Amino acid sequence: MTSNIETQLNKLKGTSPDQAWVMSCRERLLSQIDTDQLSFSKRIGLNLNMGMSRLVYAPVRALVIILLVVFGFSTSFMAKASLPGDFLYPGRIVIEEIEVMLATSPAKKAEVHNKHAEKRLADIQKLSATEVEAKDLQGAIKRLEQDLAAAASSLDIATVEEGQNLDNIAMDITDSVVATIDYLDQTKEDIISQDDHDILNQVLAATANIEDKTLSLLVSMYERDEITAEETLNKFIAIIDSQLLKVSEKVQTLESQTTIMEGADLQNLDWTKVYTDIRQASVLSSQAKQSFDNNDYVQSFSDLTKIKQIISSIEELISTINIEQVL
């Protein structure tokens, strides 16, 4: 009987689908697979499913996922805490680049760059306190410059494109710039290597541009009543003081170099006038601070504006000198 049943069952093989359906289904499938290419995310999903399905036991899957998550978090945490020269430092750079990529707007980008700049400054401070290779320190300083420049550029774009309230970001960047300049000015004395000096000077030059952008931002923020006159002037005094100090140092360096040079062009510069201007700016700076302390903000702002004009004129004057020839 069994073989009879088997024979009968085997005859059911004659059951076949409707040929019209077979044809139409084939055509539909072929056209669908032609146009419906798998998206990247779908491929990833399917691959993950396939990979995981090979692990038979659900607890093993869960354990693997937990381990991966723990490993991922701990590695990224360690990478974030690493310093230049550490094994995980390249990982930290990658994480930072991803953070920048994930920023959704120029304002957010500026924020991220500024956060990186703050961390970089902390790194440099840590590195300076320990014995490290010169190239690691140089690399960190170079990156600090890049972060600050990127933060300022993003802020510029954000100001133009978004026109939104960017006070906090602008203030944060200003603080970073001021802190960087303060620290680098102090560090400059301790650094002996010429390479390090060059890099520091580059950073200081780059920060000067950012300072100017910050000044104009502060003015526009004050005009829009977004910050108080006191806050604006406080930042102004800090930045202009720093700019005055830098320009004085630059003038001194150039003058000492040009006096020992034979080039007539270099000595045509009226150094007496330059020094008179610097002295006048210093006097105005003291007056501006005095006026600020006496709550005479109008006078203080007027003095600071004059100092800025003097600094700009001196910079313009010394920019005519061929620096390479001097050095």
Add this chain to the structure above:
Amino acid sequence: MSREELTDKILVIKARLGDKQAFASIYNKYVSKLYRFAYYKTSSKELAEDIVSQTFLKAWERIVVGGQIRSLQALLYKITRNLIIDYYRSKQSTEVSLEYDLGEKDEPRQELHANIDQDLIKQAVSSIENSDHKEIIILRYIEDLSIREIAKILDKSPGNVRIVCHRAITELKERLKDYR
């Protein structure tokens, strides 16, 4: 590796490389088998057609993803089987409909006597409630698959398939007694 399996592997590689004709060959080779499997599991022509169509789409996804496919036949039957399970799960009903559509006209009519026998067999197969038994009856006795091939599809050991196979045919015989 059998000749059939080797042919399948070549077709999969060609399809993966974008040869639509290779995928069409896979379709031609398996469409009737999968249809019968789905049809005897669901007792519905429309549902079987829908499930088979979805099976090939899912198979295409698996092929293009690029993972290893040990047995194309086993993969296709597994997808069909899972789609049927998903369907009944979503319907929140029993795994199979016990009603069998005797009015199906899609088979060539042969002799009246033979048809009566076949209808009884169909009804008996359809009335098997144990899912494993029914699948094994379809795969082993209708599709003529080997124990090893069935084991691959059902993810069971060949020994286990052999035992279930014996129980399934015994159950079918018992059911046929009632019909005769």
